[in-house]
Amino acid sequence: xSISTTISRLQSLSxxxxxxxxxxxxxxxxxxxxxxxxxxxxDAFSGVKxxxxxxxxxCNNINILRLLLKQGSGLDAVSIQEVQxxxxxxxxxxxxxxxxxxxxxxxxVAAVELGVQVNIDNIxxxxxxxxxxxxxxxxxxxxxxxxxxxxxxxxxTGHIDSKFGISIHQMRHVLRIIEKEKL
Amino acid sequence: xHTGSDILDSGVFVRAADLLFDAAVSFPDLEFLDFGSxxxxxxKEDDVTTDVEELGKVITERFHSFCKEYGRELELWxxxxxxxxxxxxxxxxxVNVIKQTTATVFAGVNxxxxxxxxxxxxxxxxxxxxxSNPTGTPxxxxxVGYICETDTFAVDRKLNKVREGDTLAILNAGAYGxxxxxxxxxxxxxxxxxxxxxxxxLIRKRETMDxxxxxxxxx
Numbered sequence: 001x002s003i004s005t006t007i008s009r010l011q012s013l014s015x016x017x018x019x020x021x022x023x024x025x026x027x028x029x030x031x032x033x034x035x036x037x038x039x040x041x042x043d044a045f046s047g048v049k050x051x052x053x054x055x056x057x058x059c060n061n062i063n064i065l066r067l068l069l070k071q072g073s074g075l076d077a078v079s080i081q082e083v084q085x086x087x088x089x090x091x092x093x094x095x096x097x098x099x100x101x102x103x104x105x106x107x108x109v110a111a112v113e114l115g116v117q118v119n120i121d122n123i124x125x126x127x128x129x130x131x132x133x134x135x136x137x138x139x140x141x142x143x144x145x146x147x148x149x150x151x152x153x154x155x156x157t158g159h160i161d162s163k164f165g166i167s168i169h170q171m172r173h174v175l176r177i178i179e180k181e182k183l
Numbered sequence: 184x185h186t187g188s189d190i191l192d193s194g195v196f197v198r199a200a201d202l203l204f205d206a207a208v209s210f211p212d213l214e215f216l217d218f219g220s221x222x223x224x225x226x227k228e229d230d231v232t233t234d235v236e237e238l239g240k241v242i243t244e245r246f247h248s249f250c251k252e253y254g255r256e257l258e259l260w261x262x263x264x265x266x267x268x269x270x271x272x273x274x275x276x277x278v279n280v281i282k283q284t285t286a287t288v289f290a291g292v293n294x295x296x297x298x299x300x301x302x303x304x305x306x307x308x309x310x311x312x313x314x315s316n317p318t319g320t321p322x323x324x325x326x327v328g329y330i331c332e333t334d335t336f337a338v339d340r341k342l343n344k345v346r347e348g349d350t351l352a353i354l355n356a357g358a359y360g361x362x363x364x365x366x367x368x369x370x371x372x373x374x375x376x377x378x379x380x381x382x383x384x385l386i387r388k389r390e391t392m393d394x395x396x397x398x399x400x401x402x
Contacts, residue, residue, distance in 0.1 A: 003228045003310050006270050006354055015275065015314050018383050019350055022376055024277045025294040027361050027387075031379040033271040034357075041222075041263065044239030048246050049258040055220065058264030058358035059272070063377050063386040068267070076262035097217070097262070119217070140217065145202040147195055171206050178210075 009033060029059070031067055038071045053097050056082055065089035080107050083116055099142060101164055105129075112137055121165050123173060130181025139183070143168050193238040196221075200242060204249045215258035216249075218242075222266040226308050226355050235266075265358040272357020274299050274373070275314075278349045279329065287325050290345045292336070295328020297367045299353060299360050302336050310354040311337055319344030326351065330368050361387075369395050 009030060018028060041052060053076040054068045060082065065075070066089050074095035075086040080103075086096045093115030100107060101121055105128045111118050112133070120126045121142035129139055144165025160167070166174060177183065200218060207216060222233040242259070250256045276292040283289075301307040311326055313319065321341045328334035336353060345351070364372050371390035376383045 003225050003230075003354065006225070006310075007312055010273055010312075010352060010354070011314070011317075013378050013381070013383075015350070015352070018376060018378070019275060021383070022374055022385060023389070024275050024350060025292075025298055025373040026275045027356060027373055027375040028273055028275060028383070029268070029357055029375070029377045029386075030271045031377050034268055037267045037271070041235055041261065041266065044235040045243060045259065045261075047239070047243040049256065051215065051258050051260045052267075053217075053260055053262045054267055055262045055264030057362055059268045059360070060362050061375055061377070061386050063384070064268065067377075067379075076264075097260075099262070138212075138214075142217075143203060143206055145199045147199040147202070168202055168206055171209060175209055 029061075029064065031064075034064065034067060035071060038068060038073060042072075053095075056086065060085060062089045065091070077116070079103075080110050083111055083114060087114065097140070123166055123170060123177065126166070126174065126183075127177055127181065130177055130183045133183075135182045141166055141174060143171075193234065193241050196238055197241055197245065200245055204245070207249070208253065213253070213255075213257055215260050216246075217260035217262065220261055220263040220266065222263055224265055224269045224355070227310060233266075267358075269355045269358035272355070272360060274353040274356040274360060276351050276353065278345055278347055278351060281345065281347055288323065290324045290326045290342070290351070292326060292328060292351060294373070295330035295334045295368075295370070296332065297328075297330055297370050298364050298373055299336070299356055300363050300365075301359055303333055304363075309336065309356065311340060311342060312352050312354070313343040313345055313349055314352050315349035316343045316346065330370070332367070366390075366395060371395070 013030060042050060051074055053074040055076040056065060057078050065086060069089060069091055075091050076097050076099055077083045077086055078100050083096055083098055096116040097119055098111040098116045099119040105125060108118055108125060108129060119140040119142050120129060142165045144162055145168045146160055203216060207213060222235060225232050246259055274294060276294040278290050279293050280291040282291060296303045302309055322344050323339055324342050324345055325338050326336040326340060328336060361375060374385060374389040375387035377386045
């Protein structure tokens with residue numbers, strides 16, 4: 001959507017009445033726009049079995065989570081608190097993917113105990129996960145393919161020295177851990 | 184898979200997907216492939232955005248041929264944040280003061296980096312409109328917040344003539360707006376309103392002084 005469409009959509013929301021009622025500074029969200037973006041993504045990928053996991057770090061209000069839950073979305077959570085918020089909103093644990101970075105192993109254990117899916121982005125944690133759970137709990141790994149994308153240098157997180165993800169060049173190491181730990 | 188936010192075009196995405204497909208064949212028990220996210224939305228009028236329909240076509244085709252080779256149909260996952268909520272949101276602020284210096288006209292508003300940090304933290308462009316004076320003659324302003332710190336929302340921005348008391352809307356505030364807000368300068372966080380089918384609902388109360396002192400322990 002272009003900025004001019006965003007502006008006319010915004011102007012259709014009777015902003016002056018909203019300001020009069022709620023005051024400023026104020027965050028307003030157009031729920032219908034959120035729903036239409038969700039549908040747009042689903043339609044674009046209607047040819048595959050698509051699962052959208054909304055990254056709630058973008059906007060965590062429980063009502064927005066519920067709005068997306070109603071559309072059939074899952075959640076991508078990056079902290080145990082985001083996991084808890086998702087559960088409070090009514091998402092089933094299996095619909096929540098937990099993708100933290102630089103967390104203590106205890107936080108992964110807490111997530112497993114809540115029944116959410118765990119996405120591991122560090123070889124050290126993958127080893128610890130293997131020691132504790134073996135093949136009893138499935139987990140995902142977050143691979144960094146080192147494709148540098150991103151609007152500003154601050155959010156370019158795919159580079160070789162990024163703290164995010166397990167490097168795609170370390171797949172052999174990952175496979176050895178999987179074999180040894182029967183992950 | 185992790186790439187980074189704001190993937191511009193389907194070409195970059197396809198390159199990343201191909202790398203993921205290559206890695207995935209070594210894992211026999213997969214249920215899904217998660218492509219992360221990074222779909223780009225418009226912050227400026229001439230911004231290039233991700234054509235998700237085009238991306239859908241290209242990735243669907245590649246994904247099907249991968250699944251065929253893999254031997255099973257897998258699920259395809261995305262983790263969008265910005266794509267779903269960025270354009271839906273705006274931060275509405277009031278103009279407290281107009282200040283003219285030798286080279287700049289400042290519009291000082293009742294918000295700041297404590298409420299929306301992206302312009303200061305990432306140097307992000309957020310489009311701003313003057314909703315109180317939509318037909319006013321455009322003038323050039325620097326829009327700044329009330330925080331005692333670098334606190335600039337926009338430099339040399341053309342806005343319909345801004346008067347003290349006008350309300351400005353800072354666009355694309357739906358993603359990484361409220362969630363990155365804080366209480367610097369002991370300021371209160373704003374309220375949140377969700378508009379559904381034309382009806383506004385208060386979904387977060389404005390903070391009060393109690394929220395600032397709640398966890399302070401007096402000794």
